[in-house]
Amino acid sequence: MVTGAARGIGAAIARRLAHDGMAVALLDLNEAGCVAGAEAIAADRGRAIGVPVDVSDADEVAQAVARVTAELGPPTVLVNNAGILRDNLLFKMSDDDWDAVMNVHLRGAFLMSRAVQEHMVEQRYGRIVSLSSSSALGNRGQANYSTAKAGLQGFTKTLAIELGRFGITANAIAPGFIETDMTAATAERVGMSFEDFKAAGAKSIPVGRVGQPEDVAHVASFLASEQAGFVSGQVIYVAGGPLS
Ligand code: NAP
Numbered sequence: 001m002v003t004g005a006a007r008g009i010g011a012a013i014a015r016r017l018a019h020d021g022m023a024v025a026l027l028d029l030n031e032a033g034c035v036a037g038a039e040a041i042a043a044d045r046g047r048a049i050g051v052p053v054d055v056s057d058a059d060e061v062a063q064a065v066a067r068v069t070a071e072l073g074p075p076t077v078l079v080n081n082a083g084i085l086r087d088n089l090l091f092k093m094s095d096d097d098w099d100a101v102m103n104v105h106l107r108g109a110f111l112m113s114r115a116v117q118e119h120m121v122e123q124r125y126g127r128i129v130s131l132s133s134s135s136a137l138g139n140r141g142q143a144n145y146s147t148a149k150a151g152l153q154g155f156t157k158t159l160a161i162e163l164g165r166f167g168i169t170a171n172a173i174a175p176g177f178i179e180t181d182m183t184a185a186t187a188e189r190v191g192m193s194f195e196d197f198k199a200a201g202a203k204s205i206p207v208g209r210v211g212q213p214e215d216v217a218h219v220a221s222f223l224a225s226e227q228a229g230f231v232s233g234q235v236i237y238v239a240g241g242p243l244s
Contacts, residue, residue: 001024001025001027001064001065001068001075001077001078001079001112001116002014002017002024002025002026002027002079002081003027003028003053003055003078003079003080003081003082003108003112004027004028004055004081004082004083005024005026005027005028005034005037005050005081006026006028006029006030006032006033006034006036006037006050007030007033007037007180007181008178008180008181008182008213009081009131009175009178009180009213009216009217010026010028010079010081010082011026011037011213012212012213012214012216012217013079013081013213013216013217013220013221014026014037014038014041014048015037015040015041015046015217016214016217016218016220016221017077017079017220017221017224018041018044018046018047018048019046020221020224020225022076022077022224023046023047023048023072023073024038024041024046024047024048024049024072025038025048025049025050025051025064025068025071025072025075026038026041026048026049026050026051027051027052027053027055027064027068027082028050028051028052028053028082029052029053029054029082030052031050031052033050034050034051034052035050036050037050038050047072049068049071049072051064051067051068052064055080055082055104055107055108055109055111055112056103056104056107056108056111057111058111061111061112061115062115065112065115065116065119069119074119074120074122074123075116075119075120075126076120076123076125076126076127077126077127077128077129077224078112078113078116078126078127078128078129079129079130079131079220079224080108080109080112080113080128080129080130080131080152081130081131082104082105082108083104083105083131083182084100084101084104084105085101085142085145085182085185085186086098086100086101086144086145087141087142087145087186087189088141089140089141090143093143093144097144098143098144101144101145101148102144102147102148105145105148105149105151105152106148106151106152106155109130109152109155110155113128113130113155113159113170116128117159117163117168120163120166120167120168121163121166121168123167124166124167125166125167125168126163126166126167126168126169127168127169127223127224127225127228128156128159128163128168128169128170128171129170129171129172129173129220129223129224130152130155130156130170130171130172130173131152131172131173131175131216132149132150132152132153132156132172132173132174132235133145133146133149133174133175133176134174134175134176134237134239134243135149136149136150136152136153136174136235137150137243137244149174152172153172153174153235156170156171156172156233156235157170157233159233160232160233161233164232167229169223169228169229169231169232170232170233171223171228171231171232171233171234171235171236172234172235172236173216173219173220173223173235173236173238174235174236174237174238174239174243175211175215175216175237175238175239176205176211176237176238176239176240176243177198177201177202177205177210177211177239177240178210178211178212178213178215178216179198179210179211179212179213180213183197183198183201183210198210205239205240205241206240206241206242207240207241208240209240210240211238211239211240215238216238219236219238223236
């Protein structure tokens with residue numbers, strides 16, 4: 001189950017896990033997008049379904065997990081990827097900007113993980129991967145987002161401690177600059193063309209380029225694999241060079 005899978009990083013992770021041989025459920029607010037993504041995977045001889053869900057709504061999450069379990073079998077892998085930005089400097093950040101970001105990233109990951117762990121504990125197997133960010137280390141204009149992404153690191157470590165005995169691992173991926181609609185929207189917000197924004201970003205990245213969704217999907221594939229069973233509670237920065 002990959003949340004926020006209609007586009008960007010989530011879509012790339014869903015494609016990669018399907019390529020790895022998994023049946024994949026693409027969950028997203030955007031029903032048309034996740035259904036189209038699932039159809040594209042199916043056309044490529046994979047097995048996938050698109051499931052509309054707001055990850056911050058407990059009832060919708062319960063229904064989505066029940067549907068996936070009925071159609072594809074009990075979940076073995078959860079990727080908490082759904083995310084939004086509501087950037088602003090602290091003195092201009094509204095209550096809604098704060099709550100919306102906490103609800104999608106933190107409440108969403110909590111509700112999804114709680115719903116799937118029941119099946120994973122029963123199977124004595126599971127892989128939970130959550131998308132943190134290099135912004136967890138602090139980023140101007142992102143008091144809400146950096147707090148949520150740092151929170152996901154603590155959440156991940158706690159799940160690793162609680163669930164390890166049931167054969168379940170929990171890890172976080174913290175990407176740096178990845179070329180998606182999310183970073184394109186940031187470029188627009190700061191009044192730069194996306195090309196200039198990417199070129200400026202690449203200058204401060206040791207490998208000299210911005211990341212692609214597939215760079216993140218590759219790490220998700222590893223963490224979601226059966227062979228990664230001794231890696232748990234870790235945060236892997238996928239940012240083209242050291243951050244912490
Ligand atoms: P994106 O292109 O904006 O895609 C995010 C997806 O999540 C969208 O399809 C969106 O649906 C969906 N979504 C939003 N709220 C949701 C909700 N409540 N329930 C279900 N789905 C929801 O973002 P991205 O760049 O691929 O980022 C994916 C993840 O990586 C996010 O958690 C992000 O914070 C993290 N990340 C990204 C970067 C980067 O540089 N791009 C860096 C570090 C971390 P709608 O289209 O309907 O809004």
